[in-house]
Amino acid sequence: MYIERICIVGLGLIGGSFGLALRLAQRTAIPRFPLHITVVETDPKTRKLASRVADIVTADFAAGVQQADLVVLATPVRTIIRLLEILPQARPAGCMVLDLGSSKAEICATMEMLPPQFAAIGGHPMCGREVAGFGAATPDLFLNSTFILCPTNRTSDRLQKIALQLVDHLRAAPLHLQATLHDDMVAVVSHLPYLISATLMQNAADMAEDRLWPISSTGFQDTSRVSGTDPLMMLDILLTNKQAVLQQIAAYQERLTAVSHLIRDKNENALFQWLQSTQEEYFAYQAAKSTPQQ
Amino acid sequence: MYIERICIVGLGLIGGSFGLALRLAQRTAIPRFPLHITVVETDPKTRKLASRVADIVTADFAAGVQQADLVVLATPVRTIIRLLEILPQARPAGCMVLDLGSSKAEICATMEMLPPQFAAIGGHPMCGREVAGFGAATPDLFLNSTFILCPTNRTSDRLQKIALQLVDHLRAAPLHLQATLHDDMVAVVSHLPYLISATLMQNAADMAEDRLWPISSTGFQDTSRVSGTDPLMMLDILLTNKQAVLQQIAAYQERLTAVSHLIRDKNENALFQWLQSTQEEYFAYQAAKSTPQQ
Secondary structure: OOOOEEEEEOOOHHHHHHHHHHHHHHHHOOOOOOOEEEEEOOOHHHHHHHHHOOOEEEOOHHHHHOOOOEEEEOOOHHHHHHHHHHHHHHOOOOOEEEEOOOOOHHHHHHHOOOOOOOEEEEEEEOOOOOOOOHHHOOOOOOOOOEEEEEEOOOOOHHHHHHHHHHHHHOOOEEEEOOHHHHHHHHHHHHHHHHHHHHHHHHHHHOOOOOOHHHHOOHHHHHHHHHHHOOHHHHHHHHHHOHHHHHHHHHHHHHHHHHHHHHHHOOOHHHHHHHHHHHHHHHHHHHHHHHOOOO | OOOOEEEEEOOOHHHHHHHHHHHHHHHHOOOOOOOEEEEEOOOHHHHHHHHHOOOEEEOOHHHHHOOOOEEEEOOOHHHHHHHHHHHHHHOOOOOEEEEOOOOOHHHHHHHOOOOOOOEEEEEEEOOOOOOOOHHHOOOOOOOOOEEEEEEOOOOOHHHHHHHHHHHHHOOOEEEEOOHHHHHHHHHHHHHHHHHHHHHHHHHHHOOOOOOHHHHOOHHHHHHHHHHHOOHHHHHHHHHHOHHHHHHHHHHHHHHHHHHHHHHHOOOHHHHHHHHHHHHHHHHHHHHHHHOOOO
16 A cells, blocks of 8 residues: 555444455455554444454544544545544644545535645545444445545645555545536435435325335335435535535426326326336436446 | 136236246145136237246137136236226126236226126235336245235125135235225335336436446435336326325425425424434334234
């Protein structure tokens, strides 16, 4: 590895899996590479479990980042922004920073206000589960997934190289995107899917009928799965990607209204075309997903 | 078995799986029971494959139902209704009828207009896949799923008993529901989930961006899965369960608008409560699903 001392801030599903994946890479790489991980974690219970990942565990951000070559911020998005704001006081000498937050424009804008002794790059691993916390962390969470990197005007060539090496250790595929384009795209494939799944769950839970769950099938199960996502994480995502999310909801509502009118009017031909084109788009998506990416 | 001669009309995913499951039950039951299956199928290619299920294969409905003790209608819903309407001419002596359609009120109303020499009951196996056709049929499709039975004023005690025995052979769990309640409930857990998943797929497919699918993750994959459902089947479902579906879309849109306002207004407390209650409802649903049913 180009660097040795990493500080992971936030040992949840993503930060924990990141640490476990690096430990796995360290054990299996030839030649082996030195790796020293400090974990900053505010939850006492999680701190007790951190030894699978950490050489040093602390609750104190300033102490944790003190000797790190690279600080990896893996908390909810608005905490990442607050930590970026206090980082110059906590570590006046500067260091490198990568974050793993799910929205990128506000984070990257904050990174660009760091003093010149800092190098920073935005990161977003496109994987996740409807379970949260270090207990759900697994070293293969990133395997074969896309890891988005959002360079900023604080991204040095060295940090760029290190970020690509880390993504390689996670066995993910890197993809460079501009932060605002990233946010528009994840609004479409991640934040809107969460909201429509959550609204579906709220809608079904409102029907007071004991026999509703026994008759629900795999269709409901899959469509509602991401409604179980960690609310603290989602809160920050929705508030920091507000414009793109609202735009997607509005476009979505228009489409849903349009198809409801086809049903209302029993417009059989147009409704069938809508259903058929949907299935075609689903098949095209499946085909694209099964084609290996660069 | 209480009956020997069954005619399955429509050898798609559901009708084909129904036939394969009965054949499996026949092979494994002690003592073995006699079973004669006639398949009515209009597609020549499927007819060629039907010997895994059928003793006799025909394209002609009237010929197929001629000697059946029980006719099982497994076509799209509006075809089921049309077949029920011509059944008295096709089989003047009468017989028993079960259907496997996904909406029930219109079908059961049509069953109730059959002459008295017919006995009829509505059925809806709560299982499915986003693939259609006999090629996707499997004898374990119904395993551990709920099989809804909707009695009509044409349901005899004998047919009731036979229907329960068939559900047992499918290794599914029977649940009796009144047809209109069934339709309200499946609008919530099946038809609305399809529509929101399909609208999501249409919305994402509209973004002309090559990198959209590589960054989509398991969340999008699961939420969009049922958008691949057979359009011909969905057309009939949506048109025959119009009122309940429109009512659910309206309720859903109100909820989605409400949460979009929480995001727009950055109403952090109320938004967090909404996200948290959603996760709680998801956990409650998961717990209910994993509790064995009666």
